[in-house]
Amino acid sequence: MKRLGPRPFRRLTLVLSIGVLLCGCAEQRIRESAQGQMRAGRYEDAVRSLQEGLDKYPDSAILRAGVLEARTEAVSRVVNDATLARAQGRFDEAEKILQRGLALYPGNPRLESLLSSLDTERRQRASLAEAEALFAQRNLAAATKVVSESLKSNPRQPELLALQRRIEVEQRQTQFKSSQRSLAETRPISLDFRDANLRSVLDLVSRNSGINFILDKDIRPDTRITVFLRSAKVEDAIDLITSTYQLSKKVIDDQTVLIYPNTPEKQREHQEQLVKVFYLSNGDAKGAAVFLKSMLKIREPFVDERSNMLSLRESQENIQLAERLITLFDTSEPEVLLEVEVIEINTTRLTELGVNFPNTFSLTLLPPGTDTGLNLANIRGITRDRIGLTIGGVTVNLNRTTGDYNTLASPRIRVKSREKARVLVGDKIPLITSTTGTGGFVSDSVNYIDVGLKLDVEPTVYLDDDVSIKLGLEVSSLGNVVKTASGTQAYQIGTRNANTTLRLRDGETQLLAGLISTQDRNDARKLPGLGDLPVAGRLFSSQRDDNQRTELVLSITPHIVRNVRRPEVSEGELWVGTEAVPRLRQVGGIAVASEDLPSRQPASPGGAQDTAQTSPSKAVEPAGPTAQWVGAGEVKVGETLTATLNLQTPQALRGVPVRVAYSKDKLELLGIEEGDLFRQGGAPTSFTKAIEASVGQATAGVLRNQLSGATGQGSFVVLKFKALAAGPAEIAVRSLDPIGLAGPVPKPATLPVLQVQVR
Numbered sequence: 101m102k103r104l105g106p107r108p109f110r111r112l113t114l115v116l117s118i119g120v121l122l123c124g125c126a127e128q129r130i131r132e133s134a135q136g137q138m139r140a141g142r143y144e145d146a147v148r149s150l151q152e153g154l155d156k157y158p159d160s161a162i163l164r165a166g167v168l169e170a171r172t173e174a175v176s177r178v179v180n181d182a183t184l185a186r187a188q189g190r191f192d193e194a195e196k197i198l199q200r201g202l203a204l205y206p207g208n209p210r211l212e213s214l215l216s217s218l219d220t221e222r223r224q225r226a227s228l229a230e231a232e233a234l235f236a237q238r239n240l241a242a243a244t245k246v247v248s249e250s251l252k253s254n255p256r257q258p259e260l261l262a263l264q265r266r267i268e269v270e271q272r273q274t275q276f277k278s279s280q281r282s283l284a285e286t287r288p289i290s291l292d293f294r295d296a297n298l299r300s301v302l303d304l305v306s307r308n309s310g311i312n313f314i315l316d317k318d319i320r321p322d323t324r325i326t327v328f329l330r331s332a333k334v335e336d337a338i339d340l341i342t343s344t345y346q347l348s349k350k351v352i353d354d355q356t357v358l359i360y361p362n363t364p365e366k367q368r369e370h371q372e373q374l375v376k377v378f379y380l381s382n383g384d385a386k387g388a389a390v391f392l393k394s395m396l397k398i399r400e401p402f403v404d405e406r407s408n409m410l411s412l413r414e415s416q417e418n419i420q421l422a423e424r425l426i427t428l429f430d431t432s433e434p435e436v437l438l439e440v441e442v443i444e445i446n447t448t449r450l451t452e453l454g455v456n457f458p459n460t461f462s463l464t465l466l467p468p469g470t471d472t473g474l475n476l477a478n479i480r481g482i483t484r485d486r487i488g489l490t491i492g493g494v495t496v497n498l499n500r501t502t503g504d505y506n507t508l509a510s511p512r513i514r515v516k517s518r519e520k521a522r523v524l525v526g527d528k529i530p531l532i533t534s535t536t537g538t539g540g541f542v543s544d545s546v547n548y549i550d551v552g553l554k555l556d557v558e559p560t561v562y563l564d565d566d567v568s569i570k571l572g573l574e575v576s577s578l579g580n581v582v583k584t585a586s587g588t589q590a591y592q593i594g595t596r597n598a599n600t601t602l603r604l605r606d607g608e609t610q611l612l613a614g615l616i617s618t619q620d621r622n623d624a625r626k627l628p629g630l631g632d633l634p635v636a637g638r639l640f641s642s643q644r645d646d647n648q649r650t651e652l653v654l655s656i657t658p659h660i661v662r663n664v665r666r667p668e669v670s671e672g673e674l675w676v677g678t679e680a681v682p683r684l685r686q687v688g689g690i691a692v693a694s695e696d697l698p699s700r701q702p703a704s705p706g707g708a709q710d711t712a713q714t715s716p717s718k719a720v721e722p723a724g725p726t727a728q729w730v731g732a733g734e735v736k737v738g739e740t741l742t743a744t745l746n747l748q749t750p751q752a753l754r755g756v757p758v759r760v761a762y763s764k765d766k767l768e769l770l771g772i773e774e775g776d777l778f779r780q781g782g783a784p785t786s787f788t789k790a791i792e793a794s795v796g797q798a799t800a801g802v803l804r805n806q807l808s809g810a811t812g813q814g815s816f817v818v819l820k821f822k823a824l825a826a827g828p829a830e831i832a833v834r835s836l837d838p839i840g841l842a843g844p845v846p847k848p849a850t851l852p853v854l855q856v857q858v859r
Contacts, residue, residue, distance in 0.1 A: 553574075
């Protein structure tokens with residue numbers, strides 16, 4: 101083999117280097133070109149260019165990494181575009197985008213999963229349209245089945261979930277109305293029976309009032325009753341008869357009543373059971389369970405301490421009573437803000453005047469001039485020249501020092517009623533204790549003591565806005581260091597304490613003072629004899645007068661942040677029927693209100709007789725709420741329009757669900773907010789909302805958490821729209837179902853429509 105010389109070898113090396121450099125530049129140009137195609141959205145061209153470059157340069161790490169990066173980025177962008185199109189309801193476009201991504205990255209699991217979920221979304225959209233049509237036809241059972249079956253494919257589809265909630269609200273409203281069963285007969289009845297058979301009395305009442313009676317098989321056939329009533333309600337008359345003769349009734353429908361013996365076995369057999377779950381916000385679930393058991397004859401409630409939940413399984417009457425009692429029990433705890441100011445006033449007066457003469461002198465033996473020290477030889481012949489004398493100097497004291505300064509601490513503490521709070525402003529001083537064990541082993545332990553300002557408070561807030569405060573104050577300071585025989589250091593602590601209990605009004609300020617510490621110290625340094633002279637003695641003495649006075653002042657002001665609301669008479673006073681038959685009653689119990697009845701019939705003349713009389717009366721239908729839109733009738737494109745739905749109701753309403761439709765091509769619904777009508781008296785509410793932009797509809801619902809109602813006029817919901825295109829538009833209420841406290845409430849006679857012109 102022929103060896104290359106130095107010069108040909110260098111030329112070959114240069115040629116190879118240039119080739120490698122050109123190859124690297126070509127790979128970089130391919131990758132940069134692909135990145136530009138990616139930025140332009142040409143994902144296929146970018147991946148194709150990189151793949152062709154990799155085929156040409158199979159060993160290129162730059163191109164191999166570029167292919168992987170381009171595919172990953174292309175899939176990410178495809179997913180984002182498909183998700184956006186899917187959210188806007190453009191399913192065909194979303195499918196094309198995903199298919200485009202699969203062409204770039206065949207078999208990608210993320211893209212295949214999105215395609216599958218897209219098919220599910222299409223089916224759910226079809227089910228949603230079907231369920232909406234059934235809901236509009238008030239076929240709630242069929243709509244529920246369609247929604248439930250469709251949610252099995254994707255349990256989190258938002259529009260189906262929103263429709264499901266609307267159906268549940270509608271079903272609950274319907275069930276609530278049907279559960280408030282009362283007899284249709286409203287005419288008064290007069291009964292005059294003495295020792296009559298129960299079956300005969302009920303038969304006569306049935307023929308004159310149209311009420312059907314079903315008697316339990318265990319009612320004794322020889323039961324006899326005596327009753328004298330004039331112009332009483334039929335239902336009240338039946339209640340009086342059943343409660344007096346140890347019977348109970350169950351209203352089957354508006355014309356049928358079941359009568360059965362009032363025994364625990366029969367109650368379990370005929371009473372409808374209801375499960376009610378209470379989530380307490382402030383009160384303790386265990387305490388609520390004890391409270392309900394002591395007030396009502398109920399089974400042991402289930403308590404979940406983790407979620408502070410209480411669950412009951414009782415009759416409807418007991419559940420209604422429990423709701424009212426839980427509303428009274430689950431109240432927020434009072435809180436108070438304490439403004440505390442602690443001032444320590446130190447006054448110092450120091451006077452030091454006079455002359456300090458030397459009060460000592462010392463004599464020292466000196467060695468001879470050639471010696472460096474004393475010894476037995478050179479102490480002989482000591483003369484006055486070999487005795488040294490040391491006398492201190494004379495000092496004139498002219499000192500006057502005064503000082504007045506305050507040490508101020510001003511914490512602000514927010515604390516619950518009957519809870520303790522503590523404030524420490526100071527230092528933690530370490531105390532080191534050494535322990536010597538066997539074998540000379542020494543171990544140190546460190547304990548800390550608090551030095552400074554320590555304040556302990558425990559307030560109690562009362563309904564009349566008074567605050568009782570248990571107060572503990574301690575101010576300590578570090579004194580001298582004390583050393584033990586073993587060398588361990590300890591500290592002398594000076595302290596002052598005050599403990600008291602005071603009661604203040606909200607915003608009232610109280611000063612606590614008088615913790616005074618006074619120290620007077622007088623020192624004098626005098627020459628014996630001369631310093632005791634009457635006047636001239638001041639020239640031969642020095643006087644030091646030190647006066648220190650410390651006073652501690654505490655100022656405290658309570659500000660109630662939240663207090664317990666005193667319940668009104670209608671909330672805190674409940675008529676709950678008898679112990680045998682507990683149920684929520686009107687004021688006065690089973691007594692009949694005279695204003696609810698027409699004019700009474702005159703009593704029949706003569707003695708005792710068996711009669712049953714009814715007189716016709718016209719039932720007065722209570723007035724329902726009225727709704728009205730408040731908003732601008734004209735808006736420009738791009739501007740925001742606020743439409744407020746106002747309600748005026750003469751009856752107490754606990755809540756209202758509403759469904760609103762709007763022109764989706766002209767308006768875009770930005771949001772829904774709750775009004776102030778149902779927040780009367782500061783009552784907490786639950787507010788739900790759902791926007792269906794694809795069909796131009798929205799639903800909202802408000803429910804007071806307390807078992808109380810709102811009356812009068814106020815805003816119900818507030819809707820905010822953005823104008824999209826010019827032309828006429830409308831915002832219409834499609835349904836509005838008020839929820840009353842004691843029974844069904846008539847719906848508004850007309851549903852309002854707001855006409856809007858978009859310019």
